[in-house]
Amino acid sequence: MVGIISTPILWEACKKDSLEAASSEAVTDSGSGTSSSTCTAAPTETEGPFPTKTPSGYVRSDITDGRSGYKLTAKITIANSNKDCVPIEGAMVDIWHCDAEGNYSEYGGSGMQSTNYQSVHFLRGRQITDANGLVTFTSIFPGWYNGRATHIHVHVYNAAGNSLKVTQIAFPEGAGTAVAIVNGYKKGMSGYTYNAKDNVFSDDTTNSELATVTGSIADGFNLTMKINVPA
Amino acid sequence: MEPGKIFLSEQRGIEESEISKTSMTFNSNEYFDEHKEPFRNLTALNDQLLVPWGKLEVSVKEASHLLLIPITGDLFYQGENKDTREVNIGEVKINSFVAGSKFNIHNPYGWDFINFLQIWIKDESIIENQSLNPAAFNMNENFNHLIPVLPTIAASQKTLPFALSIGQFGGRSETIYNLKDKKNAFFTFIIAGAFEINGRLMHPRDGLALWDINSIEIEALSPEATLLCLELFAW
Numbered sequence: 412m413v414g415i416i417s418t419p420i421l422w423e424a425c426k427k428d429s430l431e432a433a434s435s436e437a438v439t440d441s442g443s444g445t446s447s448s449t450c451t452a453a454p455t456e457t458e459g460p461f462p463t464k465t466p467s468g469y470v471r472s473d474i475t476d477g478r479s480g481y482k483l484t485a486k487i488t489i490a491n492s493n494k495d496c497v498p499i500e501g502a503m504v505d506i507w508h509c510d511a512e513g514n515y516s517e518y519g520g521s522g523m524q525s526t527n528y529q530s531v532h533f534l535r536g537r538q539i540t541d542a543n544g545l546v547t548f549t550s551i552f553p554g555w556y557n558g559r560a561t562h563i564h565v566h567v568y569n570a571a572g573n574s575l576k577v578t579q580i581a582f583p584e585g586a587g588t589a590v591a592i593v594n595g596y597k598k599g600m601s602g603y604t605y606n607a608k609d610n611v612f613s614d615d616t617t618n619s620e621l622a623t624v625t626g627s628i629a630d631g632f633n634l635t636m637k638i639n640v641p642a
Numbered sequence: 643m644e645p646g647k648i649f650l651s652e653q654r655g656i657e658e659s660e661i662s663k664t665s666m667t668f669n670s671n672e673y674f675d676e677h678k679e680p681f682r683n684l685t686a687l688n689d690q691l692l693v694p695w696g697k698l699e700v701s702v703k704e705a706s707h708l709l710l711i712p713i714t715g716d717l718f719y720q721g722e723n724k725d726t727r728e729v730n731i732g733e734v735k736i737n738s739f740v741a742g743s744k745f746n747i748h749n750p751y752g753w754d755f756i757n758f759l760q761i762w763i764k765d766e767s768i769i770e771n772q773s774l775n776p777a778a779f780n781m782n783e784n785f786n787h788l789i790p791v792l793p794t795i796a797a798s799q800k801t802l803p804f805a806l807s808i809g810q811f812g813g814r815s816e817t818i819y820n821l822k823d824k825k826n827a828f829f830t831f832i833i834a835g836a837f838e839i840n841g842r843l844m845h846p847r848d849g850l851a852l853w854d855i856n857s858i859e860i861e862a863l864s865p866e867a868t869l870l871c872l873e874l875f876a877w
Contacts, residue, residue: 427716427750503648505843535843535863566841571677572648577841 473549474536480511480551481593482631487580489544489567492639498544499642501570506548507535508563511596513556552593552632557602560609561590567640575640581612581620582634589624589632648842649678649849654689661696665689667831667849670762681851682827682874683803686762689847692717692749700760702743705768707802708760709792710735710747711870713833715756718748725773733776734791734806738768759831763804763874781810781868788817788860788871805873811835811862819858825876827853830860835867844869 487504490496509515515534534553538546555561563580582590584605594600606612612620626632655666655673666673667687668680680686685706692698702708710719716730721737722744729735737745749756779789788809793802809817821828829851830839837844838861844850852858860869 503650507838507843535838537843564841566843568648572650572653574643574646574648574842576643 472536472538472547474506474534475550476534478510478534478551480554480596481628483550483552483634484631485548485550485563485634485636487546487548487565488635488637489540489546490637490639491642493641496639498540498542499569499640500540500542500544502540502544502575502640502642503537503568503570503572504540504546505535505537505566505568506550506563508550508553509556510534511551511554513554513598552589554596554598555603558604558610560584560604560606560612562609562611563634565638567638569642575642576638578638579611579620580622580634580636581606581609581615581618582624583621589626592628593632644840645852645854646840646842647681647851648844649851651845651847653678654847661693662698663691665847680764681829682853683764684761684829684872684874685764686760687831687849688760688762689713690758690760692747692756692758694749694752694754696749698747700745700747702739702741702745704741704764705766706739707763707765707768707804708735708737708739709763709806710737711759711761711808713757713759715749715751715754715758717756717758718746718750720746720748721773722771727773727776729776732780733778734808735776736774736792736802738765738770738772740768740771743771759833759870761872763872765803779808781808784809786811786815786817788819803875805875807871807873808869809871810866810868811837811860813862813865813867816859816861819860819871819873821856821858821873823876824854824856827851827874827876828855828858829872829874830858831870831872833868833870835862835864837862837867837869 485506489499489502489504491499534550536548538548540546553561553563561582565578565580566574567576569575582588584590595603615621622634622636624632624634649667655670655675655678657664657666657671657673664671665688667678668685669675669678670686670688690698710729711734712729712731716728719727719729719735727735777791779791781789788807790805790807792804792806805822807819811817819828829849831849832844832846834846839850840852840858842850
Protein backbone atom coordinates (compact mmCIF):
# COMPACT_ATOMS: atom_id res chain seq x y z
CA MET A 412 0.00 0.00 0.00
CA VAL A 413 1.38 3.39 -0.91
CA GLY A 414 0.70 6.83 0.38
CA ILE A 415 1.20 10.37 -0.82
CA ILE A 416 3.32 10.85 2.26
CA SER A 417 5.86 8.47 3.70
CA THR A 418 4.09 8.00 6.99
CA PRO A 419 0.66 6.75 6.09
CA ILE A 420 -1.82 5.99 8.80
CA LEU A 421 -1.51 2.32 8.06
CA TRP A 422 1.57 1.04 6.43
CA GLU A 423 1.67 -2.65 5.68
CA ALA A 424 1.35 -3.72 2.11
CA CYS A 425 -1.78 -5.54 1.17
CA LYS A 426 -3.79 -6.70 -1.76
CA LYS A 427 -6.52 -4.62 -3.24
CA ASP A 428 -9.81 -6.26 -4.11
CA SER A 429 -11.99 -5.52 -7.05
CA LEU A 430 -14.90 -3.20 -6.53
CA GLU A 431 -17.30 -6.13 -6.79
CA ALA A 432 -15.59 -7.91 -3.95
CA ALA A 433 -15.51 -4.76 -1.91
CA SER A 434 -19.08 -3.82 -2.64
CA SER A 435 -21.52 -3.45 0.18
CA GLU A 436 -25.00 -2.40 1.11
CA ALA A 437 -25.85 1.25 1.01
CA VAL A 438 -27.72 3.16 3.66
CA THR A 439 -29.80 6.25 3.28
CA ASP A 440 -27.98 9.48 3.24
CA SER A 441 -28.29 12.22 5.82
CA GLY A 442 -29.05 14.62 3.01
CA SER A 443 -26.28 17.01 3.76
CA GLY A 444 -23.15 15.37 2.53
CA THR A 445 -21.69 12.05 3.50
CA SER A 446 -23.11 8.97 5.04
CA SER A 447 -21.63 5.57 5.16
CA SER A 448 -22.06 1.84 5.30
CA THR A 449 -19.80 -1.14 5.10
CA CYS A 450 -19.84 -4.81 4.36
CA THR A 451 -17.47 -5.64 7.16
CA ALA A 452 -18.23 -5.97 10.81
CA ALA A 453 -17.34 -2.77 12.55
CA PRO A 454 -14.68 -2.99 15.21
CA THR A 455 -16.16 -3.28 18.66
CA GLU A 456 -13.76 -1.09 20.61
CA THR A 457 -15.65 1.49 22.58
CA GLU A 458 -13.15 4.12 21.48
CA GLY A 459 -14.26 3.66 17.89
CA PRO A 460 -12.19 2.29 15.05
CA PHE A 461 -9.86 5.22 14.61
CA PRO A 462 -6.53 5.03 16.30
CA THR A 463 -5.75 8.67 16.79
CA LYS A 464 -7.35 11.95 17.55
CA THR A 465 -5.78 15.00 16.00
CA PRO A 466 -3.11 16.03 18.46
CA SER A 467 -3.35 19.52 19.84
CA GLY A 468 0.28 19.39 20.86
CA TYR A 469 1.40 22.17 18.56
CA VAL A 470 0.13 24.71 21.00
CA ARG A 471 3.09 24.62 23.29
CA SER A 472 4.82 26.93 25.65
CA ASP A 473 8.38 25.59 25.49
CA ILE A 474 9.69 26.06 21.97
CA THR A 475 13.34 25.32 22.73
CA ASP A 476 13.38 21.83 21.16
CA GLY A 477 16.75 21.11 22.68
CA ARG A 478 18.55 24.12 21.24
CA SER A 479 21.26 25.38 23.56
CA GLY A 480 21.40 28.97 24.74
CA TYR A 481 20.51 31.16 27.70
CA LYS A 482 16.97 30.70 28.87
CA LEU A 483 14.49 33.35 27.77
CA THR A 484 10.95 33.60 29.10
CA ALA A 485 8.84 35.76 26.82
CA LYS A 486 5.59 37.19 28.18
CA ILE A 487 3.60 38.89 25.44
CA THR A 488 0.33 40.69 26.05
CA ILE A 489 -2.07 41.32 23.19
CA ALA A 490 -4.45 44.26 23.45
CA ASN A 491 -7.05 45.85 21.20
CA SER A 492 -5.98 49.18 19.77
CA ASN A 493 -9.54 49.75 18.56
CA LYS A 494 -10.97 49.43 22.06
CA ASP A 495 -8.94 51.35 24.64
CA CYS A 496 -6.23 48.68 24.49
CA VAL A 497 -8.16 46.20 26.59
CA PRO A 498 -6.56 42.73 26.60
CA ILE A 499 -7.74 40.27 23.95
CA GLU A 500 -8.57 36.80 25.22
CA GLY A 501 -8.35 33.84 22.85
CA ALA A 502 -6.00 35.43 20.33
CA MET A 503 -3.44 33.13 18.75
CA VAL A 504 0.16 34.23 18.90
CA ASP A 505 2.91 32.67 16.78
CA ILE A 506 6.50 33.57 17.50
CA TRP A 507 9.73 32.50 15.88
CA HIS A 508 13.36 33.51 16.11
CA CYS A 509 16.84 32.32 15.27
CA ASP A 510 19.09 30.17 17.47
CA ALA A 511 22.25 31.15 19.34
CA GLU A 512 24.31 30.96 16.16
CA GLY A 513 21.86 33.18 14.28
CA ASN A 514 20.31 30.40 12.24
CA TYR A 515 16.65 29.70 11.75
CA SER A 516 15.57 26.10 12.12
CA GLU A 517 18.42 24.58 10.16
CA TYR A 518 17.63 21.22 8.77
CA GLY A 519 20.02 18.33 8.28
CA GLY A 520 23.73 18.14 8.93
CA SER A 521 23.46 19.77 12.32
CA GLY A 522 22.74 16.69 14.35
CA MET A 523 19.01 17.28 14.30
CA GLN A 524 16.87 14.23 13.85
CA SER A 525 15.69 14.98 10.35
CA THR A 526 12.90 12.46 10.30
CA ASN A 527 11.11 14.14 13.18
CA TYR A 528 9.58 17.27 11.73
CA GLN A 529 8.69 18.60 15.15
CA SER A 530 12.35 18.99 15.92
CA VAL A 531 13.03 20.76 12.66
CA HIS A 532 11.03 23.87 13.29
CA PHE A 533 12.47 24.52 16.70
CA LEU A 534 12.23 28.00 18.16
CA ARG A 535 8.79 28.45 16.64
CA GLY A 536 5.58 28.10 18.55
CA ARG A 537 1.99 29.11 19.06
CA GLN A 538 0.03 30.04 22.18
CA ILE A 539 -3.51 31.26 22.89
CA THR A 540 -3.92 34.37 25.05
CA ASP A 541 -5.58 34.06 28.46
CA ALA A 542 -8.16 36.42 29.99
CA ASN A 543 -5.40 38.97 30.54
CA GLY A 544 -4.32 38.79 26.90
CA LEU A 545 -1.12 37.05 27.96
CA VAL A 546 0.92 34.30 26.35
CA THR A 547 4.16 32.91 27.80
CA PHE A 548 6.86 31.16 25.81
CA THR A 549 9.99 29.49 27.11
CA SER A 550 12.84 29.67 24.66
CA ILE A 551 16.46 30.75 24.40
CA PHE A 552 17.85 34.22 23.97
CA PRO A 553 18.14 34.72 20.21
CA GLY A 554 21.50 35.05 18.54
CA TRP A 555 22.03 37.42 15.65
CA TYR A 556 22.95 37.31 11.99
CA ASN A 557 24.37 39.71 9.47
CA GLY A 558 22.25 42.73 8.69
CA ARG A 559 19.73 42.43 11.50
CA ALA A 560 19.44 43.46 15.13
CA THR A 561 18.29 40.80 17.63
CA HIS A 562 14.58 40.24 17.07
CA ILE A 563 11.62 37.91 17.49
CA HIS A 564 8.95 37.56 14.80
CA VAL A 565 5.33 37.68 15.94
CA HIS A 566 2.12 36.89 14.10
CA VAL A 567 -1.16 37.60 15.91
CA TYR A 568 -4.50 36.09 14.86
CA ASN A 569 -7.94 36.52 16.35
CA ALA A 570 -9.83 33.49 17.64
CA ALA A 571 -11.46 33.00 14.24
CA GLY A 572 -8.04 32.68 12.62
CA ASN A 573 -7.93 36.06 10.90
CA SER A 574 -4.53 37.71 10.83
CA LEU A 575 -4.43 40.85 12.95
CA LYS A 576 -0.78 41.79 12.88
CA VAL A 577 2.65 40.66 11.75
CA THR A 578 5.40 42.40 13.64
CA GLN A 579 8.81 41.98 15.24
CA ILE A 580 10.05 42.54 18.76
CA ALA A 581 13.24 44.54 19.25
CA PHE A 582 15.64 44.28 22.19
CA PRO A 583 17.08 47.15 24.28
CA GLU A 584 20.76 47.93 23.69
CA GLY A 585 23.59 49.46 25.64
CA ALA A 586 25.57 48.84 28.79
CA GLY A 587 23.93 46.35 31.14
CA THR A 588 21.25 45.23 28.71
CA ALA A 589 20.64 41.60 27.92
CA VAL A 590 21.99 42.10 24.40
CA ALA A 591 25.25 43.37 25.91
CA ILE A 592 25.40 40.61 28.54
CA VAL A 593 24.79 37.80 26.08
CA ASN A 594 27.31 39.50 23.79
CA GLY A 595 26.30 37.51 20.73
CA TYR A 596 27.18 34.18 22.38
CA LYS A 597 30.38 32.83 20.78
CA LYS A 598 30.10 35.19 17.85
CA GLY A 599 30.70 38.40 19.75
CA MET A 600 29.25 41.69 18.54
CA SER A 601 31.64 42.58 15.76
CA GLY A 602 29.56 43.54 12.76
CA TYR A 603 26.31 43.59 14.76
CA THR A 604 23.48 45.71 13.36
CA TYR A 605 22.03 47.92 16.10
CA ASN A 606 18.38 48.99 16.16
CA ALA A 607 19.13 52.45 14.80
CA LYS A 608 20.62 50.91 11.65
CA ASP A 609 18.23 47.99 11.40
CA ASN A 610 16.02 48.15 8.34
CA VAL A 611 12.97 47.04 10.34
CA PHE A 612 13.43 48.92 13.62
CA SER A 613 15.19 52.11 12.52
CA ASP A 614 11.90 53.89 11.83
CA ASP A 615 10.44 52.90 15.21
CA THR A 616 11.19 56.28 16.78
CA THR A 617 8.66 55.79 19.57
CA ASN A 618 10.12 52.40 20.54
CA SER A 619 6.74 50.77 20.09
CA GLU A 620 8.47 47.58 19.00
CA LEU A 621 10.97 47.57 21.86
CA ALA A 622 10.51 44.98 24.60
CA THR A 623 11.54 45.19 28.25
CA VAL A 624 14.21 42.59 28.95
CA THR A 625 15.61 41.80 32.39
CA GLY A 626 17.56 38.99 34.01
CA SER A 627 20.96 37.41 33.83
CA ILE A 628 22.76 34.48 32.27
CA ALA A 629 22.54 32.59 35.56
CA ASP A 630 18.83 33.17 36.17
CA GLY A 631 17.70 33.44 32.58
CA PHE A 632 16.21 36.45 30.85
CA ASN A 633 12.64 37.71 30.99
CA LEU A 634 11.10 39.56 28.10
CA THR A 635 7.84 41.45 28.44
CA MET A 636 6.07 43.07 25.53
CA LYS A 637 2.67 44.56 24.91
CA ILE A 638 1.43 44.45 21.34
CA ASN A 639 -1.61 46.47 20.39
CA VAL A 640 -3.51 45.17 17.41
CA PRO A 641 -6.68 46.41 15.70
CA ALA A 642 -9.29 43.79 16.52
CA MET B 643 -1.77 44.19 7.12
CA GLU B 644 -2.17 41.61 4.40
CA PRO B 645 -5.45 39.80 5.03
CA GLY B 646 -5.58 36.11 5.72
CA LYS B 647 -7.31 33.48 7.80
CA ILE B 648 -5.82 30.32 9.24
CA PHE B 649 -7.86 27.17 9.76
CA LEU B 650 -6.19 25.10 12.46
CA SER B 651 -6.23 21.36 12.25
CA GLU B 652 -7.29 20.91 15.87
CA GLN B 653 -10.20 23.29 15.40
CA ARG B 654 -11.78 21.22 12.66
CA GLY B 655 -15.16 19.63 13.09
CA ILE B 656 -15.06 15.88 13.57
CA GLU B 657 -17.69 13.29 12.80
CA GLU B 658 -17.14 9.61 13.46
CA SER B 659 -19.21 6.64 12.49
CA GLU B 660 -18.43 2.98 12.78
CA ILE B 661 -16.71 3.05 9.41
CA SER B 662 -15.42 6.53 8.82
CA LYS B 663 -13.97 9.54 10.50
CA THR B 664 -14.30 12.94 8.85
CA SER B 665 -12.36 16.05 9.85
CA MET B 666 -13.95 19.15 8.36
CA THR B 667 -12.09 22.39 7.75
CA PHE B 668 -15.33 24.15 6.80
CA ASN B 669 -18.90 23.69 7.90
CA SER B 670 -20.11 20.45 6.42
CA ASN B 671 -22.55 17.65 7.17
CA GLU B 672 -23.80 18.28 10.72
CA TYR B 673 -20.83 20.42 11.73
CA PHE B 674 -21.35 24.15 12.16
CA ASP B 675 -19.08 26.81 13.61
CA GLU B 676 -19.59 30.50 12.90
CA HIS B 677 -15.90 30.90 12.04
CA LYS B 678 -15.84 28.10 9.50
CA GLU B 679 -17.97 29.53 6.74
CA PRO B 680 -16.99 28.77 3.11
CA PHE B 681 -14.07 30.69 1.64
CA ARG B 682 -15.30 32.21 -1.62
CA ASN B 683 -16.66 29.23 -3.58
CA LEU B 684 -14.64 26.69 -1.60
CA THR B 685 -17.40 25.17 0.50
CA ALA B 686 -15.88 22.02 1.99
CA LEU B 687 -12.54 20.37 2.64
CA ASN B 688 -13.13 17.04 4.31
CA ASP B 689 -10.26 14.83 5.43
CA GLN B 690 -11.55 11.28 5.71
CA LEU B 691 -10.54 7.90 7.03
CA LEU B 692 -12.42 4.86 5.80
CA VAL B 693 -12.22 1.39 7.32
CA PRO B 694 -11.16 -1.70 5.31
CA TRP B 695 -13.77 -2.46 2.64
CA GLY B 696 -15.75 0.53 3.83
CA LYS B 697 -18.13 2.34 1.53
CA LEU B 698 -19.15 5.98 1.80
CA GLU B 699 -22.28 7.19 0.09
CA VAL B 700 -22.16 10.87 -0.73
CA SER B 701 -25.01 13.04 -1.90
CA VAL B 702 -24.45 16.43 -3.49
CA LYS B 703 -26.31 19.31 -1.89
CA GLU B 704 -25.59 22.03 -4.44
CA ALA B 705 -24.01 22.23 -7.89
CA SER B 706 -20.30 21.80 -7.25
CA HIS B 707 -16.99 20.52 -8.49
CA LEU B 708 -15.44 17.73 -6.43
CA LEU B 709 -11.74 17.02 -6.07
CA LEU B 710 -11.08 13.57 -4.65
CA ILE B 711 -7.45 13.14 -3.58
CA PRO B 712 -6.11 9.88 -2.11
CA ILE B 713 -3.55 10.47 0.64
CA THR B 714 -2.98 6.94 1.92
CA GLY B 715 -4.10 4.08 -0.29
CA ASP B 716 -5.99 3.98 -3.57
CA LEU B 717 -9.78 4.14 -3.73
CA PHE B 718 -12.69 3.34 -5.99
CA TYR B 719 -15.02 6.08 -7.14
CA GLN B 720 -18.44 4.80 -8.18
CA GLY B 721 -20.78 7.30 -9.79
CA GLU B 722 -24.19 6.90 -11.32
CA ASN B 723 -24.61 4.95 -14.58
CA LYS B 724 -21.90 2.40 -13.73
CA ASP B 725 -19.28 5.11 -13.90
CA THR B 726 -16.60 3.41 -11.81
CA ARG B 727 -13.00 4.59 -11.64
CA GLU B 728 -10.00 3.55 -9.66
CA VAL B 729 -8.29 6.59 -8.22
CA ASN B 730 -4.69 5.92 -7.26
CA ILE B 731 -2.14 7.66 -5.12
CA GLY B 732 -0.68 10.43 -7.27
CA GLU B 733 -4.00 11.17 -8.93
CA VAL B 734 -6.88 13.58 -8.45
CA LYS B 735 -10.41 12.68 -9.50
CA ILE B 736 -12.46 15.63 -10.66
CA ASN B 737 -16.20 15.62 -11.03
CA SER B 738 -18.77 18.28 -11.70
CA PHE B 739 -22.15 17.60 -10.15
CA VAL B 740 -25.59 19.08 -10.26
CA ALA B 741 -27.49 19.19 -6.98
CA GLY B 742 -28.97 15.90 -5.89
CA SER B 743 -26.31 13.71 -7.51
CA LYS B 744 -24.97 10.72 -5.60
CA PHE B 745 -21.79 8.69 -5.68
CA ASN B 746 -19.86 6.21 -3.57
CA ILE B 747 -16.29 5.91 -2.38
CA HIS B 748 -14.96 2.42 -1.64
CA ASN B 749 -11.93 1.28 0.28
CA PRO B 750 -10.54 -1.58 -1.85
CA TYR B 751 -8.32 -2.97 0.90
CA GLY B 752 -9.34 -5.73 3.24
CA TRP B 753 -6.97 -4.83 6.04
CA ASP B 754 -5.99 -1.20 5.76
CA PHE B 755 -7.65 2.11 6.38
CA ILE B 756 -7.49 4.66 3.60
CA ASN B 757 -7.18 8.42 3.96
CA PHE B 758 -8.36 10.84 1.31
CA LEU B 759 -9.56 14.40 0.84
CA GLN B 760 -12.88 15.59 -0.56
CA ILE B 761 -12.70 19.21 -1.71
CA TRP B 762 -15.91 20.90 -2.83
CA ILE B 763 -16.06 24.02 -4.97
CA LYS B 764 -19.48 25.48 -5.60
CA ASP B 765 -20.38 26.43 -9.16
CA GLU B 766 -23.96 27.35 -10.00
CA SER B 767 -23.20 27.24 -13.72
CA ILE B 768 -22.94 23.43 -13.75
CA ILE B 769 -25.85 22.10 -15.74
CA GLU B 770 -24.95 18.44 -16.09
CA ASN B 771 -22.78 15.89 -14.35
CA GLN B 772 -19.31 15.45 -15.74
CA SER B 773 -16.74 12.87 -14.70
CA LEU B 774 -13.19 13.62 -15.76
CA ASN B 775 -10.44 11.04 -15.93
CA PRO B 776 -8.13 11.19 -12.92
CA ALA B 777 -5.36 13.79 -13.31
CA ALA B 778 -1.93 12.45 -12.47
CA PHE B 779 0.93 14.19 -10.69
CA ASN B 780 4.37 12.90 -9.76
CA MET B 781 5.88 14.37 -6.62
CA ASN B 782 9.07 12.33 -6.78
CA GLU B 783 10.02 13.64 -10.20
CA ASN B 784 9.08 17.17 -9.22
CA PHE B 785 10.45 17.26 -5.68
CA ASN B 786 10.71 20.79 -4.28
CA HIS B 787 8.29 22.14 -6.87
CA LEU B 788 4.62 22.93 -6.89
CA ILE B 789 3.09 20.78 -9.61
CA PRO B 790 0.21 22.34 -11.55
CA VAL B 791 -2.29 19.48 -11.56
CA LEU B 792 -5.25 21.44 -12.85
CA PRO B 793 -6.50 22.94 -15.06
CA THR B 794 -3.88 21.54 -17.47
CA ILE B 795 -5.64 18.22 -17.94
CA ALA B 796 -9.00 19.82 -18.49
CA ALA B 797 -7.95 21.94 -21.43
CA SER B 798 -10.49 20.23 -23.64
CA GLN B 799 -13.22 20.52 -21.08
CA LYS B 800 -15.18 23.47 -19.93
CA THR B 801 -12.79 25.62 -17.99
CA LEU B 802 -12.85 24.95 -14.28
CA PRO B 803 -13.15 27.92 -11.89
CA PHE B 804 -10.03 27.00 -9.97
CA ALA B 805 -6.45 25.82 -10.31
CA LEU B 806 -4.90 23.07 -8.19
CA SER B 807 -1.22 22.56 -7.43
CA ILE B 808 0.41 19.94 -5.24
CA GLY B 809 3.99 19.70 -4.07
CA GLN B 810 6.39 17.93 -1.76
CA PHE B 811 9.41 19.70 -0.36
CA GLY B 812 12.55 19.05 1.63
CA GLY B 813 13.20 21.02 4.78
CA ARG B 814 14.20 24.64 4.17
CA SER B 815 13.34 24.59 0.48
CA GLU B 816 11.29 27.49 -0.75
CA THR B 817 8.97 28.33 -3.58
CA ILE B 818 6.70 31.15 -4.63
CA TYR B 819 3.15 30.82 -5.88
CA ASN B 820 2.14 33.64 -8.21
CA LEU B 821 -1.57 34.15 -8.62
CA LYS B 822 -2.85 34.55 -12.15
CA ASP B 823 -4.88 37.55 -11.04
CA LYS B 824 -4.90 39.54 -7.82
CA LYS B 825 -8.67 39.29 -7.75
CA ASN B 826 -8.34 35.53 -7.35
CA ALA B 827 -8.17 33.98 -3.89
CA PHE B 828 -5.71 31.44 -2.55
CA PHE B 829 -6.22 28.50 -0.22
CA THR B 830 -3.61 26.03 0.93
CA PHE B 831 -3.94 22.85 2.96
CA ILE B 832 -0.97 21.16 4.61
CA ILE B 833 -1.07 17.42 3.97
CA ALA B 834 2.10 16.56 5.89
CA GLY B 835 4.97 18.29 7.62
CA ALA B 836 5.35 21.93 8.54
CA PHE B 837 5.60 25.11 6.49
CA GLU B 838 6.00 28.81 6.88
CA ILE B 839 3.64 30.54 4.49
CA ASN B 840 3.66 34.33 4.29
CA GLY B 841 4.78 34.63 7.89
CA ARG B 842 2.51 31.95 9.29
CA LEU B 843 3.53 28.72 10.94
CA MET B 844 1.54 25.89 9.37
CA HIS B 845 1.19 22.38 10.77
CA PRO B 846 -0.21 19.20 9.25
CA ARG B 847 -3.84 19.50 8.13
CA ASP B 848 -3.95 23.25 8.80
CA GLY B 849 -5.51 25.40 6.11
CA LEU B 850 -4.83 29.00 5.14
CA ALA B 851 -6.92 31.42 3.11
CA LEU B 852 -5.25 34.48 1.55
CA TRP B 853 -6.69 37.21 -0.67
CA ASP B 854 -5.82 40.64 -2.06
CA ILE B 855 -2.39 39.28 -2.79
CA ASN B 856 -0.20 38.69 -5.85
CA SER B 857 2.20 36.02 -4.66
CA ILE B 858 2.71 33.66 -1.76
CA GLU B 859 6.02 32.66 -0.21
CA ILE B 860 6.15 29.03 0.83
CA GLU B 861 8.97 27.54 2.87
CA ALA B 862 9.08 23.94 4.06
CA LEU B 863 10.19 23.47 7.66
CA SER B 864 10.44 19.70 7.63
CA PRO B 865 11.42 16.82 5.37
CA GLU B 866 8.81 15.60 2.90
CA ALA B 867 6.53 18.47 3.73
CA THR B 868 3.52 18.21 1.45
CA LEU B 869 0.78 20.67 0.61
CA LEU B 870 -1.88 21.49 -1.93
CA CYS B 871 -2.70 24.96 -3.22
CA LEU B 872 -6.00 26.09 -4.69
CA GLU B 873 -6.42 29.28 -6.66
CA LEU B 874 -10.07 30.25 -6.73
CA PHE B 875 -10.90 32.35 -9.77
CA ALA B 876 -12.81 35.55 -9.27
CA TRP B 877 -15.01 35.30 -12.36
